[in-house]
Amino acid sequence: MKAIAFIFARGGSKGLPGKNIRSLGGKPLIAWAIEHALAVKRITRVIVSTDSIEIAEVARAHGAEVPFIRPTELAGDDSPEWLAWRHGLNYLLDSDGVLPDAMVSVPTTAPLRLPEDIENCLDEYEKGDVDMVITVTDAHRSPYFNMVKIHADGTAGLVIPPESAVARRQDAPQVFDMTTVAYVARPEFVIARSAAFEGRVRQVHVPVERALDIDTLLDFRIAECLLALR
Structure with missing residues (x-):
């Protein structure tokens, strides 16, 4: 199986400015994703899609390809990343004349993953009859027990009221x-559809200590602490 990894890293993060090249554990955040992808033997190329020249230079310095600069219209705060996925695949189609068997997305925001997490996603994908493999971890909250929504009259209620009262989170349906540890997708599916759950999706479970998604400075500080514990 030929798998090509993409790392999608735009330059305009507002939650944590400069996030993708901010130093974590002595190297830029994006370097963790590049190293994880390069460590997987089934991945034949690691390509970074970015609108930032600075990110592109850092990515190349750590072993990734940056064969194009992502168009500005695909790198805004409100730009669906799915369109960046499609743009990357269309680049491969135009340059190579063929799509890979699998597209692997390795987000920069999950530096605590291990290469084996990506390997597990590829294993699940290779079982066949699937359009996408996602990663999941144990939920922090349950819509049946301790997640609420606010009604029009200002009162609060459970997101999904159970048929009978649930006294303990453990008794609620498992969610x-x-x-953002990793995604594996069938390229033709990404080009033809607009969202993951429009197709057949399977999942790989990742321990919570490897599933941190960095979006804010607090997330970043937590990642620093967890790396130090390693």
Whole structure:
């Protein structure tokens, strides 16, 4: 199986400015994702898609390809990353004349992953009959027990009221948090559809200590602490 990894890293993060090249554990955040992808033997190329010249230079210095600069219209705060995925695949189609068997997205925001987490996603994908493999971890909250929504009259209620009262979170239906550890997708599906759950999706479970998604400075500080514990 030929798998090509993409790392999508735009330059305009507002939650944590400069996030993708901010130093974590002695190297830029994006370097963790590049190293994880390069460590997976089934991945034949690691390509960074970015609108930032600075990110592109850092990515090349750590072993990734940056064969194009992502168009500005695909790198805004409100730009769906799915369109950046499609742009990257269309680049491969134009340059190579063929799509890979699998597209692997390795987000920069999950530096605590291990290469084996990506390997596990590829294993699940290779079982067949699937359009996308996502990663999940144990949920911090449950819509049946301790997640609420606010009604029009200002009162609060459970997101999904159970048929009978649930006294303990453990008794509620099991749910999971999606993570940004890794995604594996069938390229033709990404080009033809607009969202993951328009197709057949399977999942790989990742321990919570490897599933941190860095979006804020607090997340970044937590990642620093967890890396130090390693």
